[in-house]
Amino acid sequence: MKFILLSILLLVSINATYLDSKSCAECHDTIYEEHMLSQHANSSLFQDEFHRKMKELNFPTTYKCSVCHIPAANNLDKIVSGKYQPSKTIRQLDGVSCLYCHSIVAVRKSHRQNGYRTTMNRGGIPIMYGNTPDPEESNKHKNLTLPKRFNLFANSKVCMGCHSHKRNDSHDVEVCQISQNLDNFKQTDCIGCHMPKYEGGNTKINRRAREKYANHEFLGIRSEDMVKKAVKLSLKEIDNNHIELTIKNKMGHQVLLQPMRLKYVKTTIVRDGKVIWQNFKKSPYEDKEATFSKLFIDENGKQVYPPKASGIKYYTNLDTYKSKNIIYKVPSLQKGDMIQSTWISYPVRPSLAKELDLHDEDLLKKYIGDSVKLNL
Ligand code: HEC
Ligand code: HEC
Ligand code: HEC
Ligand code: HEC
Ligand code: HEC
Known part of the structure; x- marks a missing residue:
C-alpha cells in the first residue's frame, strides 16, 4: 500500500502539472485578459499566420522556432527535430505562457541565439519568480522576489533569452539583433516601456492593497500609440x-528588430496644394537613408528568406537612442512651401505580405507615427 502511494506521488511530481495560462485568471483576472491580447499569448503557429507561413515555407518538417514561439511545449526536443509535429495541445496553444515566463531562473547566452533555464518542469508546487515587494502567500504557487542584483524581473534580463539576437544556422548570418552593442541590454529597461504600471492590484482580491500592477499587453509594432513613440522627427x-x-x-x-518589418520616413514638399517633391518616387526603398528594412540574398544573389541567407542585400538600421541626419537636395524653395515628414510603419513589408498571402488585418495595416511640418 505504502509503495503504491509512493509511486503515485512520484509519478505526480515527475509529470509536473502544467498550470495553463487560463488557470491564472481565477486570481489574476486583469493580467490574464491583457496577456491574452498580447503577441506572447498568440505566438504559436496556430495563432500567428505570419509565423506559420514562414515556418511552413522554410522548415516544413522540423521546428527549431519552437524554443521561443512555443517554449512551454512537452517534448520540445522532439518537436525541434521533427520527430513530433506541432499539435494543438494546451501547452503549445499557450505560446509564451504565464507559467513559462515566471519560471525563468537564468538566461543561457549563446552565439546563434540565447535560451533559458527554467523550473517549469521541476515538479512540486511551482515557484513564481517576479518583482513584487513582499509578496503575499498564495495556495496555488509559491512566490519568490529575489534581491534586485539577482532578479531577472527587475533588470529586464528576463527578456533576453528570446529577444536578444538570432543568427541563421545555414551561414551564421545575423537575422536580428536587439542592439549593436550586445551588452547594452543591461542598461535598457524593456519592462519600463513595455509593461507600463496601471492602477489597481495584481490579484482579484487585493489583500496587500497594492495600487499599481504591471500591464501585460506588451504593446509594440501593432499599436498606434507605441509607433508614435518610436522616433522623433525634425526638419530644418x-x-x-x-x-x-x-x-x-x-x-x-x-x-x-524583426527583419521583415518596414519602417520609413516619407518627406514631401507641397506648393499651392500640389506635391512638387518627394524623397522617393514609387518605393520607399529608393531612399536607403530613411527606410529601415533588411533583405537577404543567397550565394547567387537571389533574394531569399532569412534561414537560407548567406548575405545581405539591403540593410538600414539605427541603434539605441541614436540620431541620424539626412540632407536632401530639393528644388529651389519658395515662401509658402510646406515641408512635411511622417513616420510610417508596417508589421510586414507589403510586398512580402502579398507574397505570403497574409489576411490578418493587424499585420497588413499601415501605422502612422511622428509627423512634422515646416512652413516656409
Ligand atoms: C513575457 C514574460 C511574461 C509573461 C508571458 C507573463 N508575465 Fe507576469 N510579469 C512579467 C514581468 C517581467 C513582471 C515584472 C514587472 C514589473 O516588475 O514591472 C511580471 C509581473 C507579474 C506579476 C506581479 C505583479 C505585477 O506587478 O504585475 C504577476 C501577478 C504576474 N506577472 C502574473 C502573470 C500572469 C497571470 C500571466 C499570464 C496571464 C503573466 N504574468 C504572463 C513577465 C511575464
Ligand atoms: C531565439 C528566439 C526565437 C527563435 C528561435 C525564433 N523566433 Fe521568431 N520571434 C522571436 C521574437 C522575440 C519575436 C518578436 C520580435 C519582434 O517583434 O521584433 C519573433 C517574431 C517572429 C515573427 C513576426 C511575428 C509577427 O506576427 O509579428 C515571425 C514571422 C517569426 N518570428 C518567425 C520565426 C520562424 C519561422 C522561426 C524559426 C525558423 C523563428 N521565428 C524562430 C523569437 C524567436
Ligand atoms: C488562487 C489564487 C491564485 C492563482 C490561481 C494564481 N495566483 Fe499568482 N498570486 C496569487 C497571490 C495571492 C499573489 C500575491 C499577490 C501580492 O502579493 O500582491 C500572487 C503572486 C503572483 C506573482 C508575483 C510573484 C512575485 O514574487 O513577484 C506571480 C508572478 C504570479 N502570481 C503568477 C501566477 C501565474 C503565472 C499563475 C497561473 C499559472 C498564478 N499566479 C495563479 C494568487 C494566485
Ligand atoms: C524607451 C522605451 C523602450 C525601451 C526601453 C524598449 N522598447 Fe521596445 N519598443 C518601444 C516602442 C515605442 C516600440 C514600438 C515602435 C516600433 O515597433 O517601431 C517598441 C517595439 C518593440 C518590439 C517590436 C518591434 C519590431 O520592429 O518588431 C519589440 C519586440 C520590443 N520593442 C522589445 C523590447 C525589448 C526586449 C526591450 C529591452 C531590451 C525593449 N523593447 C526596450 C519602446 C521601448
Ligand atoms: C520565451 C520567449 C520570450 C520571452 C521570455 C519574452 N518574449 Fe517577447 N516575444 C516572444 C515572441 C516569440 C514574440 C512574437 C510572437 C509573435 O508575434 O508570433 C514576442 C513578442 C513581443 C512583443 C510584441 C512585438 C510586436 O509584435 O510588436 C513585445 C513588445 C515583447 N515581446 C516584449 C518582451 C519583453 C519586454 C519581454 C521581457 C519582459 C519579453 N518580450 C519576453 C518571445 C518572448
Whole structure:
C-alpha cells in the first residue's frame, strides 16, 4: 500500500502539472485578459499566420522556432527535430505562457541565439519568480522576489533569452539583433516601456492593497500609440536648395528588430496644394537613408528568406537612442512651401505580405507615427 502511494506521488511530481495560462485568471483576472491580447499569448503557429507561413515555407518538417514561439511545449526536443509535429495541445496553444515566463531562473547566452533555464518542469508546487515587494502567500504557487542584483524581473534580463539576437544556422548570418552593442541590454529597461504600471492590484482580491500592477499587453509594432513613440522627427531648411531631416530613435533598441518589418520616413514638399517633391518616387526603398528594412540574398544573389541567407542585400538600421541626419537636395524653395515628414510603419513589408498571402488585418495595416511640418 505504502509503495503504491509512493509511486503515485512520484509519478505526480515527475509529470509536473502544467498550470495553463487560463488557470491564472481565477486570481489574476486583469493580467490574464491583457496577456491574452498580447503577441506572447498568440505566438504559436496556430495563432500567428505570419509565423506559420514562414515556418511552413522554410522548415516544413522540423521546428527549431519552437524554443521561443512555443517554449512551454512537452517534448520540445522532439518537436525541434521533427520527430513530433506541432499539435494543438494546451501547452503549445499557450505560446509564451504565464507559467513559462515566471519560471525563468537564468538566461543561457549563446552565439546563434540565447535560451533559458527554467523550473517549469521541476515538479512540486511551482515557484513564481517576479518583482513584487513582499509578496503575499498564495495556495496555488509559491512566490519568490529575489534581491534586485539577482532578479531577472527587475533588470529586464528576463527578456533576453528570446529577444536578444538570432543568427541563421545555414551561414551564421545575423537575422536580428536587439542592439549593436550586445551588452547594452543591461542598461535598457524593456519592462519600463513595455509593461507600463496601471492602477489597481495584481490579484482579484487585493489583500496587500497594492495600487499599481504591471500591464501585460506588451504593446509594440501593432499599436498606434507605441509607433508614435518610436522616433522623433525634425526638419530644418539649410539653404534654398537643401533641407535636413533628423531621425531620433527614442527606443531602448534598434529601430528595426524583426527583419521583415518596414519602417520609413516619407518627406514631401507641397506648393499651392500640389506635391512638387518627394524623397522617393514609387518605393520607399529608393531612399536607403530613411527606410529601415533588411533583405537577404543567397550565394547567387537571389533574394531569399532569412534561414537560407548567406548575405545581405539591403540593410538600414539605427541603434539605441541614436540620431541620424539626412540632407536632401530639393528644388529651389519658395515662401509658402510646406515641408512635411511622417513616420510610417508596417508589421510586414507589403510586398512580402502579398507574397505570403497574409489576411490578418493587424499585420497588413499601415501605422502612422511622428509627423512634422515646416512652413516656409
Ligand atoms: C513575457 C514574460 C511574461 C509573461 C508571458 C507573463 N508575465 Fe507576469 N510579469 C512579467 C514581468 C517581467 C513582471 C515584472 C514587472 C514589473 O516588475 O514591472 C511580471 C509581473 C507579474 C506579476 C506581479 C505583479 C505585477 O506587478 O504585475 C504577476 C501577478 C504576474 N506577472 C502574473 C502573470 C500572469 C497571470 C500571466 C499570464 C496571464 C503573466 N504574468 C504572463 C513577465 C511575464
Ligand atoms: C531565439 C528566439 C526565437 C527563435 C528561435 C525564433 N523566433 Fe521568431 N520571434 C522571436 C521574437 C522575440 C519575436 C518578436 C520580435 C519582434 O517583434 O521584433 C519573433 C517574431 C517572429 C515573427 C513576426 C511575428 C509577427 O506576427 O509579428 C515571425 C514571422 C517569426 N518570428 C518567425 C520565426 C520562424 C519561422 C522561426 C524559426 C525558423 C523563428 N521565428 C524562430 C523569437 C524567436
Ligand atoms: C488562487 C489564487 C491564485 C492563482 C490561481 C494564481 N495566483 Fe499568482 N498570486 C496569487 C497571490 C495571492 C499573489 C500575491 C499577490 C501580492 O502579493 O500582491 C500572487 C503572486 C503572483 C506573482 C508575483 C510573484 C512575485 O514574487 O513577484 C506571480 C508572478 C504570479 N502570481 C503568477 C501566477 C501565474 C503565472 C499563475 C497561473 C499559472 C498564478 N499566479 C495563479 C494568487 C494566485
Ligand atoms: C524607451 C522605451 C523602450 C525601451 C526601453 C524598449 N522598447 Fe521596445 N519598443 C518601444 C516602442 C515605442 C516600440 C514600438 C515602435 C516600433 O515597433 O517601431 C517598441 C517595439 C518593440 C518590439 C517590436 C518591434 C519590431 O520592429 O518588431 C519589440 C519586440 C520590443 N520593442 C522589445 C523590447 C525589448 C526586449 C526591450 C529591452 C531590451 C525593449 N523593447 C526596450 C519602446 C521601448
Ligand atoms: C520565451 C520567449 C520570450 C520571452 C521570455 C519574452 N518574449 Fe517577447 N516575444 C516572444 C515572441 C516569440 C514574440 C512574437 C510572437 C509573435 O508575434 O508570433 C514576442 C513578442 C513581443 C512583443 C510584441 C512585438 C510586436 O509584435 O510588436 C513585445 C513588445 C515583447 N515581446 C516584449 C518582451 C519583453 C519586454 C519581454 C521581457 C519582459 C519579453 N518580450 C519576453 C518571445 C518572448
